[in-house]
Amino acid sequence: MDMKPPSTIGLLVKNSALLPAGIVQINKSPNSLQPGKNDNLPKSSSSSGSATGNPRNKTALAPGHSLMDWIRLGNSGIDLTGVGGRLQTVTPTELAKHNKIDDAWIAIRGTVYNITRYMNFHPGGVPELMKGVGIDATKLFDDVHAWVNYQSILQKCVVGRLERTITADMYFTSDIVQPQKNHKVTAVVSKSSPIQMDWRQTTNNITFFYRVNRDEFIGEYQLQKLNSSAFCIKLNLEKADKVVLNDFKLSDEVEWPPNWKNTNEMTEVETYGTLSESQENLDLQKHTYNNYSILVNSTLCEDVHLLILQAENLIQVFPPGRHLAIKMDIMGTEVLRMYTPVPNFIDPQNKLSTVAKDDCLCLIIKNYKEGTLTPKLTKLEVGENLELSNALGNFQAPIFDKYSSMHMLAAGTGLTPMLSIIKRSLTLRNPPKSSIFCNEQLQGIASQRSLSVTHILSQAESSWSGLKGVITEQLLKDQIGDQSSKACIFICGPSGFMKITKDYLTNLKWQSDQIFEFEG
């Protein structure tokens, strides 16, 4: 695949209560600030005031320039953005050009606003507002009035996002904010971080954005509810060899399970409260187990079950191709078996999609009648518990993006690690339209040219009109064509299948670095 999306992730958590604007104070290291006149500003503006006892600096607004008038202007249909309302990515250089009273842009928390029309509506006066034009004025704005709900006031003035240097370092320092008005005050205690974070604040919530370097890989992320008003986001950064833990303390209860979103574009957490960050060294060998309860145990086909599981206060997000361990006590012995979570499109009738919410894990389990674990796993009833580990393995799907085609050879439930890779690849190639996939769904998308699916049955009924038999070199050649340096091959299945398939592929001149084996 030739696409390289930013290596970022998405979460969206919603706070349950309507709250006054909170304040989060995050100080960046000087070198992460955008260049501009802001660099030389004093630590805090001389005009900050109110609850701290400093004199107020509000100016009398001319008639026709009240907040109500501003809201009317915003609703009048007049284009306040000056760019036709089409969102743009604004470079700091471009931003700096709009630094005049009749052409004034300002950037706050990564969003650029055209404040030309707001000038005479600003309760702090025009000269004060002019201090922030043409620059990233986040700190200046916060020093004066972090509580001001600027997103709402300037909602019709949005020009776009301010472009950031993706590799810029960012520091969070301990900072206790002085109480301002009656609003809640929050503190941030953090250390230098290999991950960038930005945030956006509205009256009721704060949205946190995470961004990591393109070459960084997030092995897993977890969102864990700590109590009714606190949660933790844990990100495994494998290149940096670090686990970043962000603890959020909310000022009210958080809805759980939260409504979160996973896109390849960004990470969003909407909430309200405080954040503290810590880091640990990453230990990929370490297994930590969490208790999941069975929501669904349904038969997909003979001996193959789909389990849908949910943890009480935890969301674990598994990157494609990563697996987990199931741990069970069998007559006093701890038995482990590895499984790769599958995307929740797997349900053939699509009837489970209402159950398999975003905080659930789906596993496909084949029952081996003589097996130790699988007869117990496939008999688990709704409400029973199961211990599942963190994400294991070292597979990194983006590494294979360089190949323009992928072949997947799967025997039986060897299909499972392939499914999330297929989903990822197709989502990257075709913008998501609906929840497509598996068997019927896979066949459905096959018609879209980017995926072709062939079933070969070793024990076929007479009515089967498709391919039959066991894998042979000729069959592989017929199915995947000649060796090509633009393609890679994933294989997964029982050990006999793996060995023979690899031998055939080697005979067919496929290079070992083009072949990726999942353990069957």
Ligand code: HEM
């Ligand atoms: C970044 C440059 C800015 C500076 C230096 C600045 C400065 C000030 C000052 C000195 C005041 C009077 C403070 C006081 O209440 O005593 C004020 C009030 C205010 N400013 Fe700004 N401002 C800036 C940007 C903005 C922006 C972009 C908005 C957009 C919504 C805004 C909205 C307000 C509002 C609503 C008040 C009244 C606050 C209140 O009633 O307490 N300001 N500003």
